[in-house]
Amino acid sequence: MTLFHAASNKVSSQNTVETRLKIQRLLEPTLVVSLSAGSDVIKGLTQTPKFLPPRYFYDDFGSELFEQICALSEYYLTRTETAILQQYAGEIAQITGSCELVELGSGSSTKTRILLDAYYQFGYSLRYVPIDVSAGMLESSARHLLTDYPTLQVHALAGTYEMALTHLEPTQFPTRMICFIGSSLGNLNPQECDVFFSQITNTLEVGEYFLLGVDLQKPKHLLEAAYNDSQGVTAAFNINMLQHLNRQFEGDFDTTQFEHWAFYNETENQIEMHLRSLRSQTVQLRSLNLNVHFEAGETILTEISRKFEINFIQQELKAKGLVPQTVWTDPNQWFALLLCQLQP
Ligand SMILES: C[S@@+](CC[C@H](N)C(=O)[O-])C[C@H]1O[C@@H](n2cnc3c(N)ncnc32)[C@H](O)[C@@H]1O
Structure with a gap:
């Protein structure tokens, strides 16, 4: 792990940004190869059926593609959650007051700006702790925010949710809010979700807050359109995971020999995104010392995106002591934002 304050030999307006920015890298590239990242790839590609953790979508190019997905007309999630935040960010700020805002999977922090604006409007001071596995996107978003919010x-x-939550320092602010928006909870299966909620509970002090954005159940055609957009951006995002693995683990995936496949599994209430092998082939990941054989038509599960019922998610949260104080939704009830408070 390294900790550094970015270099400060620039002009004075830049200095202000540099002195307000601290970046802590929890994943060193060399460690990524030799430790946790490699082992999850080996595990996923040697099981039947094969799977890969969705965090491998997010190299710099994957993060850019995700930003493009957010702007697609079929991808209702971002604009719906944005509208909820625009309407209720003021209420959120009034409930928590001045706080340390920790965001898991912050990405471009675009929606976070709505929260920051609300806190500043009420004159509340803030410290922002973005956490993301995509280090390039994390740093560039932080710099843009610091330029636009001169006292932030x-x-x-830079690291995984799990690692970063264990590295949070005690807050100097009256309270803390951990924010997990963008429907990312849906990427966790029920067991992972249970472990994740326990980690949130263990990280927060009693009385502190957890803001969660979840995608809700809705007609299948709307869901499937969102993950099979007409411009093929989601397909490119999915395929890019193989490029990422090629770079990170000296792999030789031929990306022209896999195709994107996404559908709604109505039994599990989840979108499943797969990469399907177009022929019988063997792929090598040299730095992992791994050869993986694919039959023609065989798939790798790259993401689940669970779609929730509000009552169900409220019960799950309550069972962990994360008691929903307010639940906001949109007129179609497509998406929900829950503000929970940790109770003893
Ligand atoms: C679906 S995007 C959401 C981005 C943003 N929060 C939003 O609402 O638009 C998920 C983000 O989480 C990051 N991410 C995915 N898995 C992660 C993990 N296990 N640990 C840390 N960050 C992760 C990705 O790099 C990406 O920026």
């Missing part, structure tokens, strides 16, 4: 302090953590 940012302590960015």
